[in-house]
Amino acid sequence: xxxxxxxxxxxxxxxxxxxxxxxxxxxxxxxxxxxxxxxxxxxxxxxxxxxxxxxxxxxxxxxxxxxxxxxxxxxxxxxxxxxxxxxxxxxxxxxxxxxxxxxxxxxxxxxxxxxxxxxxxxxxxxxxxxxxxxxxxxxxxxxxxxxxxxxxxxxxxxxxxxxxxxxxxxxxxxxxxxxxxxxxxxxxxxxxxxxxxxxxxxxxxxxxxxxxxxxxxxxxxxxxxxxxxxxxxxxxxxxxxxxxxxxxxxxxxxxxxxxxxxxxxxxxxxxxxxxxxxxxxxxxxxxxxxxxxxxxxxxxxxxxxxxxxxxxxxxxxxxxxxxxxxxxxxxxxxxxxxxxxxxxxxxxxxxxxxxxxxxxxxxxxxxxxxxxxxxxxxxxxxxxxxxxxxxxxxxxxxxxxxxxxxxxxxxxxxxxxxxxxxxxxxxxxxxxxxxxxxxxxxxxxxxxxxxxxxxxxxxxxxxxxxxxxxxxxxxxxxxxxxxxxxxxxxxxxxxxxxxxxxxxxxxxxxxxxxxxxxxxxxxxxxxxxxxxxxxxxxxxxxxxxxxxxxxxxxxxxxxxxxxxxxxxxxxxxxxxxxxxxxxxxxxxxxxxxxxxxxxxxxxxxxxx
Ligand SMILES: Cc1cc2nc3c(=O)[nH]c(=O)nc-3n(C[C@H](O)[C@H](O)[C@H](O)COP(=O)(O)OP(=O)(O)OC[C@H]3O[C@@H](n4cnc5c(N)ncnc54)[C@H](O)[C@@H]3O)c2cc1C
Ligand SMILES: *[C@@H]1O[C@H](CO)[C@@H](O)[C@H](O)[C@H]1NC(C)=O
Numbered sequence: 001x002x003x004x005x006x007x008x009x010x011x012x013x014x015x016x017x018x019x020x021x022x023x024x025x026x027x028x029x030x031x032x033x034x035x036x037x038x039x040x041x042x043x044x045x046x047x048x049x050x051x052x053x054x055x056x057x058x059x060x061x062x063x064x065x066x067x068x069x070x071x072x073x074x075x076x077x078x079x080x081x082x083x084x085x086x087x088x089x090x091x092x093x094x095x096x097x098x099x100x101x102x103x104x105x106x107x108x109x110x111x112x113x114x115x116x117x118x119x120x121x122x123x124x125x126x127x128x129x130x131x132x133x134x135x136x137x138x139x140x141x142x143x144x145x146x147x148x149x150x151x152x153x154x155x156x157x158x159x160x161x162x163x164x165x166x167x168x169x170x171x172x173x174x175x176x177x178x179x180x181x182x183x184x185x186x187x188x189x190x191x192x193x194x195x196x197x198x199x200x201x202x203x204x205x206x207x208x209x210x211x212x213x214x215x216x217x218x219x220x221x222x223x224x225x226x227x228x229x230x231x232x233x234x235x236x237x238x239x240x241x242x243x244x245x246x247x248x249x250x251x252x253x254x255x256x257x258x259x260x261x262x263x264x265x266x267x268x269x270x271x272x273x274x275x276x277x278x279x280x281x282x283x284x285x286x287x288x289x290x291x292x293x294x295x296x297x298x299x300x301x302x303x304x305x306x307x308x309x310x311x312x313x314x315x316x317x318x319x320x321x322x323x324x325x326x327x328x329x330x331x332x333x334x335x336x337x338x339x340x341x342x343x344x345x346x347x348x349x350x351x352x353x354x355x356x357x358x359x360x361x362x363x364x365x366x367x368x369x370x371x372x373x374x375x376x377x378x379x380x381x382x383x384x385x386x387x388x389x390x391x392x393x394x395x396x397x398x399x400x401x402x403x404x405x406x407x408x409x410x411x412x413x414x415x416x417x418x419x420x421x422x423x424x425x426x427x428x429x430x431x432x433x434x435x436x437x438x439x440x441x442x443x444x445x446x447x448x449x450x451x452x453x454x455x456x457x458x459x460x461x462x463x464x465x466x467x468x469x470x471x472x473x474x475x476x477x478x479x480x481x482x483x484x485x486x487x488x489x490x491x492x493x494x495x496x497x498x499x500x501x502x503x504x505x506x507x508x509x510x511x512x513x514x515x516x517x518x519x520x521x522x523x524x525x526x527x528x529x530x531x532x533x534x535x536x537x538x539x540x541x542x543x544x545x546x547x548x549x550x551x552x553x554x555x556x557x558x559x560x561x562x563x564x565x566x567x568x569x570x571x572x573x574x575x576x577x578x579x580x581x582x583x584x585x586x587x588x589x590x591x592x593x594x595x596x597x598x599x600x601x602x603x604x605x606x607x608x
Pocket of ligand 1: 541
């Protein structure tokens with residue numbers, strides 16, 4: 001039996017019901033309650049489920065058996081020591097916003113301006129998008145702050161837990177004392193250069209009542225009108241066309257969500273518009289199955305080409321993330337309790353959260369950070385591999401940091417067999433990696449793994465940048481009071497006798513003015529090897545259907561229309577034509593709000 005009864009005709013169909021789709025559908029449905037909207041989401045419903053409301057349960061969603069996450073396995077690559085890195089991606093109503101780590105970071109103004117200026121996307125500059133980020137949020141930290149919002153659906157705050165984790169407190173305290181010209185600031189998210197090279201307290205996509213602020217509950221479920229239909233466990237196979245006009249989609253009931261459902265392919269028609277919002281991993285695959293992409297790829301699977309768009313899935317982008325563990329004093333509170341391995345601790349956290357939304361269960365364990373950019377006098381330290389990339393991307397854009405750096409409140413412990421010690425971790429992700437991967441269909445089977453290469457570290461500039469990140473972070477962390485030494489087995493294997501190797505044996509903090517660790521060329525190579533061994537995703541997949549001119553490999557135009565057809569748009573994180581230095585929920589909100597306005601304009605709907 002079919003799990004849902006879906007009508008045969010709607011005005012608007014969304015393929016994918018993730019972060020951006022919920023924003024757009026919510027806005028449109030509110031402005032025009034007569035609009036018949038259908039959302040088809042492959043993953044399960046999230047409505048009123050505590051695991052999508054209690055922030056501290058974010059780690060659960062990453063468990064290998066998780067039903068709310070899709071795990072995309074990259075092909076093994078020599079650039080990451082032969083590993084096949086796995087990129088988890090949200091798979092439920094609300095998408096990434098319902099399972100992510102809730103770190104609040106906004107991009108540099110020049111990131112949006114680059115989309116506009118370098119790729120001819122009028123209306124997508126910072127002057128257009130910053131007001132939309134304000135529209136989306138209520139900044140509970142201080143709603144009167146410049147560039148923040150005071151009445152949007154998405155809440156951002158420090159959580160109900162106003163106590164910072166000890167490692168974050170010390171990071172904020174020691175950082176500005178140790179780092180020359182890198183002071184503490186109240187605001188690390190103001191889009192300009194004043195938010196670069198400052199130590200700041202991390203806001204979260206968590207309300208001051210201690211609840212996750214996802215787009216499903218805050219745009220969609222709360223404004224659900226009878227004409228807005230959202231179905232879980234429905235997986236879109238492809239878009240169907242009459243000539244070059246998109247007229248609907250084919251879908252099946254997802255066998256992971258509804259194991260008993262028949263795998264019959266159903267059709268539903270859209271009289272006005274089909275919107276792909278299946279995320280950077282999903283949208284390009286739907287396009288290829290629909291006959292839009294490179295002939296060489298479609299041909300392999302006997303798919304008739306409708307539009308030749310070789311840019312589909314061609315440039316996979318993300319933020320490579322290095323997480324390196326350090327031991328902390330045994331009395332320090334860490335996020336280990338959120339693993340749920342200790343049932344007693346877990347129920348204690350639940351009880352505290354039930355009372356007032358506070359405690360570890362109401363947070364994410366990431367309380368302080370810096371968006372770091374090398375100063376002129378530090379550029380030398382990054383070496384020759386990096387120089388050219390610096391000139392190209394950063395030199396004349398002072399609002400672009402090189403990476404985000406933080407002392408995380410625990411070590412997620414993907415590496416199972418850890419001794420019973422307490423950990424913090426240095427987290428460092430690159431804002432604008434030079435490396436690119438790809439994602440394409442590898443079969444006609446819609447459940448099959450795609451041909452996916454994350455591309456991590458295929459460009460030497462990225463390795464050079466992370467080597468520098470490791471060093472900068474290590475110097476800072478070894479000055480913090482909670483520090484009890486690096487967790488050596490997961491640090492670089494420095495050649496014996498080098499000062500860097502000796503420092504791995506540290507077990508207490510060093511003085512603020514202690515000499516910095518010196519690194520030889522061999523030491524640098526050991527760090528690079530460690531990075532190749534451990535680099536992972538920041539879960540920020542993007543750019544697989546870029547919004548740029550068709551002759552440059554673009555897939556959608558400035559109004560998000562797929563080139564060469566009518567009635568088909570893409571609206572999600574597959575459209576950025578260049579990376580953004582932020583945790584990408586914010587950029588996705590901007591895209592969602594912008595897409596809602598564009599679609600409303602196209603359809604003659606007012607009041608979005
Ligand atoms: C584990 C994790 C942690 C993260 N942490 C943070 C963070 O701390 N801060 C931050 O700012 N950002 C974070 N992000 C990133 C952020 O959440 C994403 O960038 C953002 O949610 C992307 O939104 P989207 O709308 O493009 O895609 P998504 O939200 O991923 O939505 C796409 C949806 O489409 C569905 N779909 C795919 N294919 C099909 C199909 N064929 N048919 C039907 N449905 C389909 C998927 O199931 C999914 O629900 C994190 C992401 C993850 C996964
Ligand atoms: C749904 O749309 C119809 C017109 O198509 C309209 O009459 C009705 O009021 C709408 N329902 C809601 C709940 O807005």
